[in-house]
Amino acid sequence: MxxxxxxxxxxxxxxxxxxxxxxxxxxxxxxxxxxxxxxxxxxxxxxxxxxxxxxxxxxxxxxxxxxxxxxxxxxxxxxxxxxxxxxxNCDLTNSSNMDDRVRRPPSQRRKIDEVKQALVMAFDLVVSFIETDVGVRFVDRVLEDMLDDFAKNKGYEYKAINLYNLPYAFAYMTESKDIFGCSVSDEVAEKINALSEGFEAKRYGRFIYVRRKGGSRSKIRLLFFGHAESMRDGGTESITVRIVEIPPGESVDTAKFLYEKKIILDGAKFYNYYMKRKRRVDMAHSRVG
Known part of the structure; x- marks a missing residue:
């Protein structure tokens, strides 16, 4: 840990x-x-x-x-x-990783409900953590798709998901997403503009948006992988985000690599932010009702 x-x-x-x-x-x-x-x-x-x-x-x-x-x-x-x-019953044992998809037993219903409640009550905080680390600000369409994936998989039941890694685990349990129309960081924009054939990252005001070049029918997708690999032999827990371009008519196997970044999972930061928010919400409820 x-x-x-x-x-x-x-x-x-x-x-x-x-x-x-x-x-x-x-x-x-x-x-x-x-x-x-x-x-x-x-x-x-x-x-x-x-x-x-x-x-x-x-x-x-x-x-x-x-x-x-x-x-x-x-x-x-x-x-x-x-x-x-x-x-x-510890959330921080090394016995489970996100790729295992091992569900908690019914006896751990309290932990399941805890994760589910945290995702709902602090979804904006979860998203903020993901966007900051990934370098992509998601439009609502992408977030809705991610929530649908997580709900269909009942991701909140997985043993590997807890309050220490919730933002990263939530993202990891979703399938690849089309990020056309999303805004990106300078680092991601530089890679897209240097390597993509069908897309460009263009600044409008304060943000840089992913735009399709004229006539392009390619897809640009973001995905997460690599959690199990990072945990081997006591390694530093991490996930990897990758952005690829898929030309029209091509399979995902031939996708063109555009950007990749390893994200080290900070097991304390989200937990402490979330618990601070929870304390203050409880404080307000106790005095205002």
């Missing part, structure tokens, strides 16, 4: 980097302990509140991969005690 929590606030996810971990823990006990002569670094999982151990910490281990945290199946003195039941 790429988040951690501290003893004084075990439910607040903090983005996990070595610098942030060192700054928040001061590299002192009980977070850093010597176990059988080896220094180990610990924290808390913000989802299940079980102890976690840091992997690939440069100060104590050979650098063989990215820095991340994994659940520690045992009690850690001064940090947290291990609870197997909470671990098995």
């Amino acid at each position: 790429n988040v951690f929590a501290l003893i004084n606030n075990p439910g607040e996810p903090i983005p996990l980097t070595e610098d942030e971990y060192y700054r928040r823990t001061n590299r002192k006990e009980p977070y850093v302990q010597s176990v059988n002569g080896v220094l180990r670094s610990y924290a808390i999982c913000p989802s299940c509140k079980n102890p976690t151990v840091m992997v690939n910490r440069t100060a104590t281990e050979t650098r063989s991969g990215s820095f991340y945290a994994k659940h520690y199946k045992g009690n850690v003195r001064g940090v947290a005690n291990y609870d197997e039941g909470e671990y098995l």
Whole structure:
């Protein structure tokens, strides 16, 4: 996982980097302990509140991969005690990825409803996160299609989808979308103008829109992939967005590559934004009704 929590606030996810971990823990006990002569670094999982151990910490281990945290199946003195039941229901276990399409059991109805409610109540926030990371501002037609895909798949039931990754998981569970008429970032526009035969990205006022060149009957589509691959061997969790052009009469197999970007999933940012919004909405309800 790429988040951690501290003893004084075990439910607040903090983005996990070595610098942030060192700054928040001061590299002192009980977070850093010597176990059988080896220094180990610990924290808390913000989802299940079980102890976690840091992997690939440069100060104590050979650098063989990215820095991340994994659940520690045992009690850690001064940090947290291990609870197997909470671990098995944890949203941040590595046992499931978005490509598995494994559904939650009926016993986890509360988590299913939690995801569904968050998507509905904070859909504008979900969309804002996607658009910022992808570099595309979607028109309503595209968003409606994405919602239809998610609803038909009952994506809110999938084990891999939770409040930590909801914007990215929502997008990932949708099929490829036609982005003709959408506005794009400078970076995406540059690639379209350099590589596309049937489309151009043209500025109108403050925004740059995807426009079809005269006589073109090509399609320009956006899709997401690569989540399972990113999670192999404890890698940094990410998804990849790709934009392709499909000439008329051609199959998707011959689509022309225009743009690609890997998006690192920030497991803390959306969760903290959403919970802050939820607290303030609840505050208003309690005082205004």
